Structures are given as C-alpha cells and as structure tokens.
Amino acid sequence: MPCDTGHDWWRSAVIYQVYPRSFADSNGDGVGDLPGITSRLPYLADLGVDAIWLSPFYPSAHEDGGYDIIDFRDVDPLFGNLDDFDALVARAKRLGLRVLVDLVPNHTSRHHPWFLESRASRTAARRNWYIWADPAKDGGPPNNWRAVTGGSAWTLDEATGQYYMHSFFAAQPDLNWRNPNVREAMAEIMRFWLDRGIDGFRVDMIDYLLKDEALRDEPVDDKGWYDHPLAKYQLNQWGVVDIMRGLRRVVDGYPGARILLGEVESRLPIDVLVRYYGTAGQLDVLHLPFNFWLLFLPWQSAALERFITDYDAAVPEGAVPNWVLGNHDVPRPATRLGVAQARAAMVLLLTLRGAPVVYYGDELGMPNVPIPPERIQDPWSAALPGGGRDPARTPMRWNGGPTAGFCPEHAVPWLPVGDGLETVNVEDQRQDPRSMLALTKALLTLRRARPALRDGSLRCIQGPPGIIAFSRVLHEERFLVALNTTDGTLDMPLPPGTVGVVRLSSAMDRTGTCSALRLRAHEACVLEWVHRS
Template sequence: MPLDAGHDWWRSAVIYQVYPRSFADANGDGVGDLPGITSRLPYLADLGVDAIWISPFYPSAHEDGGYDITDFTGVDPIFGSLADVDALIAAAKKIGLRVLLDLVPNHTSRHHPWFVASRASRSAARRNWYIWADPAKDGGPPNNWRAVTGGSAWTFDASTGQYYLHSFFAAQPDLNWRNPNVREAMAGVMRFWLDRGIDGFRVDMIDYLLKDEALRDEPLDENGWYDQPLAKYQLNQRGVVDIMRSLRRVVDGYAGARILLGEVESRLPIDVLVRYYGTAGQLDVLHLPFNFWLLFLPWQSAALERFITDYDGAVPEGAAPNWVLGNHDVPRPATRLGAAQARAAMVLLLTLRGAPVVYYGDELGMPNVPIPPERIQDPWSAALPGGGRDPARTPMRWTRGPNAGFCPEHAMPWLPVGDELEAINVEDQRHDPGSMLALTKALLALRRACPALRGGNLRCLQGPPGAVVFSRVHDDERFLVAINTTAAPVEVPLPAGTSGIVRISSAMDRTGTCTTLPLRAHEACVLEWIPRS
C-alpha cells in the first residue's frame, strides 16, 4: 500500500496548530478571527503542512481562554459565525488542506445551559450530567483530588448543599461521562461539525473523562503529594479507552478518513500512552494520541535517544507515532531551548517517524513575549504564579510593520506582538534563504518528496557523545539524521562503505558529499545515505 494512501493520510501528516485569537485579525478589533485564518490559508499551503487544527472558537464565558465553552455547536461572535466556519472549510479543501477542530469533552463552562439546569436542584433532570457529591464528614471536599490549576478539584454549591467536581478552574465543571445521555450529547456535537465537512477533532484532556466511581482519595507520598499524570483514581481509568472507541465509531461512520487526535496528560508513561491506540490488529481507539515528551525531556542526546527508541518501539504495529515540540500551554522552543537549538529541534520533529504537530509561529522561531502586568489575559497567571501561558500565545508576526501585520495599525492587539520584528516575521524570512522559515519549508518539502521520511522505518544509531543519530529507510531510499545537542563540535562517522549527501543543515549553509559528518554547535543535518561505489 502506498505510504500516502488517502485513507491513511494522518499516519505521516504534518498538522499545524492555529490559536485563533492570535493568527490573523480580519475585522480590525485586535483579536484574530476565522476570516483572518481563511485569508492566510495560502501561506499554510505554501509552507507545506497537510492539515490545520484550530483551537476553540466556540461561544465562551472567556474564563479560561475559550476552553470554558457555553455552546459546543456555535461560534463566539469575536471569531465570526458558522458561515465563516463553512467558508474556511471550503477554502481549505480547495487548496488541499484538511481541517481539525478542538473537541472539549471533559467539561463545560459553568454558564453552559447544561450546568445551569444541573445546578437548579438535586432532583434536576440534568443533575447527573455533572459530578456532584456530598461533603466529607468534616464538611470539606469529598476527597483529596487536586485541580490542574491548583487547589481542590471541588467547589461547594450552597444552593444545593453539594460539591461539584472540576479538574481545572471552578468555572469549568466536569461532565459525568458515566451518564449515557452525556455520551450521546457529545456524539451529537461531533456529528454537527463532521456534517459541515471537517476532517476530525483534536480531543482535549481525554484521560480525565472517567473518574473512580467511589471517589476514593489518591494515595499520597511521604510529602503529602501525588503525581497527577500517575493518579490512580482521578484519571486514566480503564473505561476511558471504551469511551474513545465510541467516539472513534462516530468519526468512522463518515467517509474520507476523519480522525481523532487525543490530548492526554503531558508526562504520561509510555505504556499508558500507547493504550490509547488500541492493540496491534485492533487500532480502534485514537488515530493519534498526543505524545508531549519532547516538551519536557532535557535537550540531551542520551535522554532523547532513549525515549525515541522506547516510544517508537512501543507504538503498536500499524499505528503511527506522534511528536509535539510546542503548543499553547508551554513556552516556545526558541525560548525553552534557545534559537539555534530550536532550529535543530525542528529538524528532529520533522524527520522522526509519524505525525508531527507544528505550533503557529514556531516555523519562524518566534520566542515567548514578555507580557506587562496590565496586559495579562490568562487566568493561570494568578492561579499558578509564573505559569501564565500568554507569552506563548502572542500574535503571529506577518510583517515588520505596525502590529506585525496581525491587525491594522489603529487597533490594539489583544496581546503584545513583541520585539525582534525585523528578523522574526513571515515577510522578511520568505526572502532569507537561511531563515527558520526557509529551514521549515525545506524540511517539509523533503519530507513530502521522500517516502523514507514520510513513512520509513526508524532506527537509532550509535553516535558520538552529545549527538542523536538515527536512520529512516524505505525500500532503497535511506536517510541519516544527526543532531548535535551540545555547544561543542562533534564528528559523526558514517557506517563503513557508505557516504552521505547533505540535503539539509539546520544552518541552511551546507551541501556536498561526506564520509564523516562534522557537526557544529547545536547543528542538525539530514543526509541522503548511499553506498560508496
């Protein structure tokens, strides 16, 4: 079967995440919107990605950046209308881009009509759509579960005398996925958007969907703490896989290979992570569970090589790995790793086996932008001091002009665009053959042209200390990728009897044939690997 078979498009797809508030402002109010995204689709097609995933644009109380949704089948007026969604989907399909939307099944806004009805009384018809519990004997929360955003995961509702569960902010009560009415309602939400022609969903925080029915306390360590990704009762209950299978059946009911890309806890152990594929021969859960480990592993060759080998080997036969280097919740690679390392990391991301996700602006090397106190938007800044996510959500930089071309000069962008506009913007980098944008485009073009990089086997090879080295092979096509994770030069020998043609260097200044590969500080190279005649 060809590597690029239409129904398997997702196996090696490059998915580009768009944060709609920050991508492009079409109506001049300083906030990105759906028509703005539509206007920039040709840029994404030219970049060479296969699909876009659009973060939530649904009606919201805006108490958590749009993830507190009041209507799963609408569009918040700040982003546009349903007609704008339809126009975006049609325009994307016309130029060969697939469209994924965010599905947020774990919780709603406290202002969602479902929760308003649930909160009305203990006997309300929708009471069991959410998770309610009596106080503990001391009058406090029912158990010791913590919210991701800090503090107890329970809030007391004085009007009904019970607590409701919220894995995130109190403004985001958790739905009760043990209730079949909730499952059918969310399946209806999916069908609403699938009927409009989308290609699938990125599903938010799936491992939180089921909680222990007895609401047992989490076992605590000697410090009175528990590690959330490893929580025994609050998340990762076995039944979540069955829920995902039911959602998979919804998308499988549509023609055209619609997919589910699922978000799980960021540091989930590999054996738990790969459960969300299903099993070899029965890959009927998620098409792609998010693998966030590149966001948190140290930028060190030993740690990277060990994880790449273990994870690639644990993915069930017939499934595809997933890789993520940046997103809307973590510092950008250019800030987290450094500018040169971010270039090398992009080489790594786009040459590993499977389906990578590129966060908007990372193809330019956009850094985090400091946010003055008076401009802070993210409630996490108050809940988790130092944990604010605004610096990684700032407007896309299209030009070096006013407001970086994100919105008109007369408008105030919803977050600052930052400095360094002369070097880090689309317009200038398009004309610079050594730019981060040029590197990303070259990698995507090579990936698209070469079956070995799209879907070939991966094997880590022995390299010198400080270097990650692996091969990608499909039939007679062979590539070698070498990444120097250190600030000192290293030399990578090629296997005896072979030589390499440098196809891409992260510095975008090297070509030629070699039998040994000297790597400069923080440099990465992609070589076509050939036997010597």
C-alpha cells in the first residue's frame, strides 16, 4: 500500500513507468494492453510502489511509438477501450495505487482532425493551431532549427506553399501554444481524464511548447551545430513556465492532490531545470520536473556527488527532487552500467531524497535485448543509426517460458523477449532471496518503514575516492548510504563514537554492526547510525 495517502503523497512517492505495449498481453495478439496491465497490478502493489505512469495508449498512427496521437480522448483498439481504462483505474485504487497518464501537448499526429483541417488551406479555421511559415528567400526551410530525430524541423506542404514545424518526425506537427484555443483544448483533454479518476499527468517535452515568435536561427558553432538542451529560440522559452502554471491550475481544481510530472530536455542545466518548480513560497508550476542526469552522468563517485549536492541545494524550499535511472528512450541500467552496478544504482535511486521513477523491468535487472533487423519497430532506428529504442522496450519477463509469460506461448511477442530468461524473470526471482527483485522490494519496504529514508534531509559525506556516501536524517533517525563505484574493495570509516547497523546491502548478504564499512566492488550499503553504547 502507498506510504502516504494524504495531500502530499507525491513528495516521496515511488512511481513505476509502464510501457503498455510491453507489460502484459491479455488477448494473444503479441502486444500488451490495458486488461493485461490490470491483471498485473497486484504484482506492483506487492512490490511496494505508490503510483503507476502509463505511457501513451491513445489512438495513433504508430509512426513514433504512440506519441503521434490521433485522438487524445480515447484508447487505441490495440490496447482496449475506455471501459478497460476505467477498470484499470478502479482496480488500481482498490490496491492503493495511483495512476498517472501521459499528456503529449507539443504535437499531434499528422492524421489528427485538427491538423487535417489546419493544412486544408491558409484560411482554415485551425490554421493557427499549428506553426506555419513561409519559405526562406531561397525557397528552403524558414530557419536552421533541427528536429530531434534528425534533419530540418520543417516540412513543406506543397498544397499551401508553407512549411509546418515538427520538433520530431514530420508525422508529428507541433501545436501552436501561443494560440489560446490550443491551450483551452488541451485543458479540456486534461479534464476528460481527470474526471475518469486519474491522479495526474506525466507531461511530454514541455520545454518545446513555445518557440521564438520571430523564428530566429539558432546560434551555431564552427561546425554548424547547436545543442538542443541549450537552444535559445527553438525551445527553452520563458513563457513555458506560464503555460505550465495554466496546466497546474487545471489539476489543482480537482481534489486529492492531482499532480504534474514534467519531461524536460535530458541534460538541462540545473538552474533551468529547477525553474519549472516555481519559486520558494510559490511552487505553482510542476510538482516534479523530471531530472534525467543519472542517465548520463559517468558512474564515478566525484561526478555523482557533485551533481547530487548541487541539485539538492538548488531545489526550491518546499519542493522535492526527482530521480530517474531508466526509461523508454535510453539503454537499461543493467546494460548501460553493468549488472552489479545496476544493483548499486537501484540502492542509490531509492534512498535519495525525493520522488524516484522506476522503469518497468529494471526491478529485475532486465537488460537491453538485441533486435534483429527484421524485427525492428522503432522509426528512430532508421532516422538515427544506433539510436533505436526497441532494445529497452522489450516485453516484461514474468516467467522463464518461451514468451516470458508476457503473452500466450502460441503468440509472437511484438519484440523479442531475449535470452537469460532462466534468471531474469519475476517467477524465478521471487524464489531467490538475493535476486534483484528481492533487493528492490526490500529497498521499497525499508523506505516505506523508515521516515528518514522518505522525508529526511540529505547531505553528502566525504569518503575515499571511489565511494559516494550521504546521510538521510529526520529527528533522531539517521542513515548512511554508501556506494563503491569501483571494481576494487574500499573502506568507508564511520564518524567517531558511532556504529552502523547494516539494514541492507546490494548483495543481500550482510547483517550486523560495524564501526567501519568495507565495501566490495560495486557494492552499496544502507546503514542505520547509532551512538556507541
């Protein structure tokens, strides 16, 4: 059950991301669906998470993994229907789980009725719902803005002689958020889902919502390049904060602490990232802006300590940090960091101050799965060679059978389930007291039981090179978390006059007390500090 059912439940909530295509297939078509998710909710309640976030399940042309939406107020038949969605929410609530859904405000599918009307003519009623511009003097795109998926961010519409903008694929035209009609339409979409009982939204790519009105070229380096996280005109416009305040007012109009979890560019500078909270005393923007830095920082103690210290200090008073270790766009931790390091990283994720997000399957240590060319689904594979995201989106492994329990054995999963099923699956790891699943569940149980690990202060502690250590303190309760980021054994001394009671090790094989902590290669430990008697 959730550790906090009150108004501020989200402040230390553990949010579990479900990618609907890959979680559980209920009808044998090889694709995950909403009834499949509903059937597996008891597993998530038993695991100990507080909320689930559902990636897009809306009607889509499926030209970008469901993020090209045709109808924001329905369920794609591939995943079920609205009755299935309502049943999922009702079952989640009975189990004490909250439900967040994806809101994708930056763009629609090119097949969305709004865009079909917008491109009908230059005088169409919804022409200004999207971003249109005349060609440059040479007939080319209006400026040098690039799509995240490669190439120009502009596509010429031959029929009307203007370019439309798309931050991603040409199949995903950007909405014009300077148009108040767009803002109100999106607010109505939010109310549609809030009225169905959801607890909030994960808001996709918010820093792209406003573009420079003059469409000025981005300044480039001597190679003609600019970095999206630092773009001056294509994104990162100050007015986005006001747009988010408008969305915040929508969720604040509902009882029970409905929240906004906002996706921003992955490597935003800390000062830009934290402005999406608002300011101390006026935290009226996002409840939780996504902090993706653990996905990109080197697994080195100095880099981790520096960022954790700077970020924690920059979060406005009254707000809480957010932490992410994996998601549907990046390689999984078990592949990115290594198996042992992924265990230590899970200890880090679930003991830091704030609200962490766990990506489905990472609690098992699921790895990336190589995808044969004939099985590739992700269009990013062709647009950005080496950038395909399918390897991190493969089916959840429920057992060691040929389809991993994701779908019936006569069906063909939409992506391969991969090798290593005999150890990396729910059924087998439930029987292993030292498995990654056992570690994750133990961490969640400890976090729920001990207030200092949920709500306590955080302070990094100087340790030997290669160790990152920090305290979590609330009133008289004190914990030390220490991680060895190296492949050698390192000693972490404890303060004079104290001993540590080992509450958890990433190896799941330690108990007892110590006055100095000897960490094995890539090991993490959680100790409760007590004064020596």
